[in-house]
Every structure is written in structure tokens, then in C-alpha cells.
Amino acid sequence: MKKDTIQLPTLKELEKDLFVMLQKTFGEVLTKQLEEMDQQIAENRDKKRFYLQDKRAVEMDTSFGSIIINRNYYRDREKGGYVYLLDHYLEFEGSKGFSPLVETMAMEMAVQGTSYRHASSMIEKLLGYKVISHETIRQHLLQTEVTFVKPTDQLRKVLFVEVDGLYVKRQRGKRRGREEKIASVHEGWIVNGKRTSLIAKRHYVHKGKEAFWEGFEQFLIDNYNYNPSEHHLVINGDGAQWITACQDHYKNAFFVIDRFHVAREVKTLFKGHKRYRVIRKKLAQYDAKGFLVELNSAVGTLENEKKEERLEEFIQQLSKYPQALGDYREWLKEKDIDTSHYRPMGSAEGTMSVFAKRLKNGRSWCDKGIQAFIDFMVGMKDELEIKTILGRINPNDQTASVSQPKYYVEKLKSSVGELTRNNLSYLNRQKGKPIYHALQALRGF
Template sequence: MEKFIKELEEELFRTKPKDLEVVGFRKKNIATKLGEIKIKRRLYKKKNSKNDYIFLLDDKLNIRKGRRVSGEYLKLLVSLSSMLSFRQVEEVIEEAGFPSLSHATIHKEVREFGERESKRIEYEREKVFTEGKLQVGGKKEKDLLFIEADGIMVSSQEDKERMEIKVGVVHEGWNYETPAKSRRRLKNPKVVMGMYKDADSFWEEFSSEISKEYDLTNTQVVLNGDGASWIQETAKDYFPGLIVQLDRFHIKKDVSRHFGYEIAEGLYKVLQEGEVQAFLDTLESLIWEAKTKEKQKQQHKLVKHYQKYKEHLLDYRYRLPEKLKQKKKLYGMGVVEGYVDKNIARRMKNQGMSWSKKGAEAMAKILMLKHNKKLKERLNDEYYKIKSPIKVLKYRKRKYTGNCSNWLQAKMPVLYGVDSGKDWVKAIKQLVTV
């Protein structure tokens, strides 16, 4: 491969534009899954220009500035980095016999991929909302669609405050995973996650991703999430007729923490039976039994929060139109916690990990693509591939358009002269008539 690259470099030098001049040579190493390729190429500068420099070889083979790995090797690094820390990836590739890379280099290559994919998704989001409304692009129509949202806090390298990664899961309902019908799985789940400057940015991206697959014109959307305002309030602006439900897991956990486990168990059953007012009245009456003012203050704050979102306390199954209740077998919601643990927490919170804002966003987008089974597709994008010098050379070979037979018309008078019968002339004749 180094030989072919060198040949291509010389070919590019021979056919370089007249306005380019060579200012020197530069070396570069590219790590591939089969080994490391060492290349030496010319740096060119445009004449009468101070800062216009170019590597013709890099441009022809699609070798980006600062790039250290080939496209196929990048696939391996990104895939491993979605499961392991960068230091662990460094150890794995070394043990497996691949070209050694430092964890800093692995981090740089993987983060660059994640950042570029994040910008691509951001561009698509802005394109969808240029007219201030959602443009329907998907063709799949569903009577009912389920959304779950949550946030996870990760440690920041830049300050003491933690950063929130917002997560949204959309699915079409449930299927049984086993013939015995003992376990259910989500039907066609899709995840959106990342760092967002505000709630609107998240819901714009989320609705943009959904619109690629679904036409929501006649769809009833149900949202389940904790008490965060970006879930309970902002989402309504993006899904007309949205049914919002406070997540049962969080309700049970919060009531248990502030009022006790037994009370939480009893009131959870009351809430599941649709008795929202009885649930609120009972909690409010229990505030005065708190042993300390601080405990009383915390209980009052929780009850006030539930009163604010009173309509969201009622299970979504009580609020669906009758025609939808009869069409499907419906279950309780609350899967987002598992998705957060599986897709983010295991990778981004282990062993006291901390992240920069850009690094966290890049990894979140990689995990999102992986879950949605689009990571391989994106890694196969032409942008990440280094072109084969063999193919480039093949197409750069110049064709001779003249008469190739002219040189064959030459004559040797000795063959027909007075010595034509001699042995040495006969020998020459045999040679030139091969």
C-alpha cells in the first residue's frame, strides 16, 4: 500500500496545476486494522499566496487534517468506545495485536466522529423547523404512539456542577418476547439523547426524528416522565392533544422517601384505581404529622408539585378515547429508567467518569445511533473513508491518442542489402521479426 501511495504521489506531482509550487515534504502515519501505513507527501503552496497550502495526496485520498486512523479502524474504535472507557479500548487493541494508539488519540478520533454526527442531526433539526412548524416526512401512520422522557446527570470536567443528558424513547406499544408471554418488549423503540441548551431544542430534535418515520396527523401521543417542567410542560407545544402522565416509578419513590414505604404502597394503589383527589387529600392531611419543620416543608413542597400537575396524575389509560382502549392491550409505562441505565449510565457514569460538554454530547450521539441501529450506516459514510490509491491511479492513467503502430514501420536496410545471406544478418532478422 505504501508503494502505491508513493506512486500516486509522484503521479500527482507530475500532473500538478501550474500555479502550485512545492515547499517541502511532510510525513504522516495512518493506522489501519492490518497495520500502520507510513507516507511521505509534498506540501504545495499557491504561487503569489502566503497562506494557501495544500497536500494533493491528502485531498485525493480523503485524508483529513489530523487524521490518524483509516475508516475501517475507526469503526472498531467507535464500537469499542461505546462500551468501554478509552483507556480500556487502548488496552484491548494492543492485546488484540492492532496498531497501538494512545487513549488520547482514540478519544480524539471517536469524539470527532460524535461531534460531526451531532452537527449533522442539529442541521436536520433546524431544517425541519425553518418554517416554525413540523414538516411531516414519515409515511407510517399509527393510532397511538408512546413517548417516555427522562434526564441523567453526569460529572463535568469544567466545573463542579453536573450536566444533564436528556433522553427520549418513542415506541408503538408492546410485543411478547417469549412464547409463554412472561416477558414483554417494546415495539419498534427509538431513542433520542444528547446535551441541549434548553427544552425546546430537545423537543425539536425529538419531533424531527419522529417525523422521519411517522405521520402524526391522526395519532394520539402519550408522554410519560418525571416531574421536570421540560417534560410536563414544554412537550405540549410539539404534540397537539398530548396526554401527559407523571411517571409511576418516580411518584412511588418520592412518596416513599417523604412519607414512608407503607403509605407509598397504599396510596399507589389508590392512584392506580383513578382516585386522584383521594391521593392528594390523603397526602395533604399527613403533612401535619411530620416530626420536624424541615420534613414538613419537604412534604408540603411535594404535595404542591402534585397539585400543580393534578391532571397528569391520572393514568393515561383512563384518559384515552374509547375507540383506542378497545383496539390495543395497554400496559403501564415506565421503561425509560431501564433505557437510561442501559444506554448511558453504564458507559458514562462508571468509575467516577467526568466529561467535557462537547465530549458528553459526542458520546451521547454515538450511543443514540448505536441503539437505533444506525451506527454502522453512519460509519460507512464516504466522509470517513480513505480512498484506495490503486483505484485512483487506475483512473489517472493517461491514454495515448496517437498512432501506436508508427514506430513499427521502421526499416533495417542491412536485412535487404548485399549481406542479406550471411548468418549474422539472418540472426538479426529472426530477432526483429519475433
């Protein structure tokens, strides 16, 4: 029997080794491209204004590992001071030690994940080396600036608003916590197959000492071209006093008591009760009058005093605004507005759960930290422009590569192909040609 002498690495080992090798290769490509761009800038700069002082090396952590680039250092004769033109044109700050992409990845992971530490750990596992500490991520996020004004092409006359509060613990100080008041706004629903999405959805987080609805109205004016005499607002929220105050602030609005909260209270009070199904049916039918009649008729039939007291408070609260139990679509029909594509309100709790998942769970925050964190979350969700220490996060960055000059793209591909072939000795052998041709065919995929 012929002895088996084949020795091969496991797929895991092969994949890991190839990833490290490609990181090294692409790191060299990046270094080469940056230095060539720096030279191009030097040749085409305003030589009367920018005097070439010398070349200086900088080490920078990137998604391809740590790279060292030698870039030109200029004296600005017009404004005084010194500048790296490469940093200016490519919108980064080389002296900070890592690339804007690493910074963005770290902050996004911190917001979408469970903690700053987890984000730092995940980037290390992903890239294979320690890139950025959890405290550095936190400090960078604290210094972000979000541009909240992003006008929509608002053509619709109805705006839908979901409002709720999120209680967040505070660190130290006299206050144990504070309620963050948040609203989500959209222009309606669009159905694509089995999926339904919201049109032009935005988030508003209240700041300052002015009343919530005053600040929110300015937000609508800035982003939705809101006109009180032309637009109709449908506002969904629970019975908190600051939320129901919308009825006094807006004259052309319909307040909807959040049906999730109402249904939850009904279940707590009446589950197992003989009138439970009837009460739920009245609520589902938007029969406000019938629903309140059923609640009143159930007084004195509950199993304990605490539930009786809670029921009386519940009835008293709903009796203040019985119309809020009705169907807002009937109100819009009276104003000759087509409601065929409108759906029931009630996503406020879902909106809050997204924020609560990251902000609560036993965490406590300082005022500056929570504000910067929520701002960044909103910036990511609403695809707003965010200024960072190392550059900026722009929602248009995802499509920016499409508009890059053709010569630049071809040059990049050529550099990648050349360095990849030279660094992978297997591809230089005769037996490596088939896989080389396969990789070449996938170039740019």
C-alpha cells in the same frame, strides 16, 4: 514401563500461536486483495482524467496486524491535485495509519466500555499489539458527524415519549455542570415469546437555545412524519418544569408523571407507616383522586418535620396535574384507539441509567466532548449513519457481505485457503490431511 516422551503445548499456547499465525496469514491475504483491487482500478479508470504518477507504500494497522501496501498515486487532470483511487473506492484514508474497522472498534469500545484508556487497552489485548492510543480514539470520536434524520415507516397514530434530564459535570469554567435533556420515542410494544421490545425506538438529545419541546417537535416531524392534528402523544417524565411544559405546548397529548419517581417518594415518606400499603395500592390502581386523598389525610402523622415539609411539597406538586396520575389508556380509549397491546409507561429512568453509566461516575467533560460523545452513543443505539475521519459507520454494513458479487467472495475464499495451507506447514504433511479436510469443510462457516 515405557517412558512418556510426548511433548505438547498447552491449549492456551496452541490457541495463541494459531491466532498469531492466522493474523499473519490474513494480513497477507488483505495486502494481496488490496493490491489486486488497486490494479483493477488502474486498468478501468478514466485514463484521460487520472494520470498515474507513481506507486507509493503505506503502512496501516489492521485487525490482522500492521500491513504495507503499494498503491497507485494519480494526478487528477480535471480537478487538479492528487488522489489514491483505491482509498476513494474502498472508502478509507490510508495516510491515517489504521483501518476504518479498527477505528470503529475503538470508538464503539470507548462508548460501551468505561473509558478511552480501557478501549485502547482492550483492543491491544484482543489483537495482540498496540494499535491505537486513548487520545487518538478521543480525537477521532470528537470529529464524527451523525446523521440524525432517519424517517421511519410511521403508520401508528400514537407516539410514546419518555423524558428525563441527566446532570453532567463540566471541566473548568464557571459552570460546575449542566443538565442534558434527553427523550426516547417509540411507537409501541411488540411481544416475541417472553421478550418485549419497542417499535421504532429513537433518542432525541436537545441542543441549542430554543425550548426543548420546540426542538423535539421538529425531531418528530423529521423522523416520524408527525402531524399535531393526527397524532396522539403520551409523554412520561418527572415533575421538572421544563418537562411539564409539554402540557402547554401540545394540545393532543397526555402527560404521565413518572411512576418510578412517585413510588420512590412514597417509599421514602411512608415506609413503615400504617397507611403505606393503602397509599401504594391507590397508586397502583391509577386512582388519582383516592391517592391524593390518602396523602392529604397523612399530613401531620409523619415522624419528623422534614418529612412533613416534603410531603406538603409533594402534594402541592401533584395537585397541579392530578390527571397525570391516571391511566393514559383510558384517555386513548375515549378517542376510539385500541389499547390492548399498550403497557404502562415508565422506562425513562432506565434510559437515563444507560447514559449515566458512561457519562457520570465522577467524570467531568468539556462541552464539545460531551456533545460528540452523546451524539455517537445515540448514533450507535439508533443505528444511524456516522461519518468518521477514516470513512463511515453504516447500520447496513452488517448485511453488506450478503450482497457482495459471487466472484469476489469465491476469490477471497480461494486466497485464504491457499495462503493458510502454505503458511501452516503441518497441513502440508501426510498426517495433517485429516485436520486440513476438517478446516476445509468449515471454510466460509
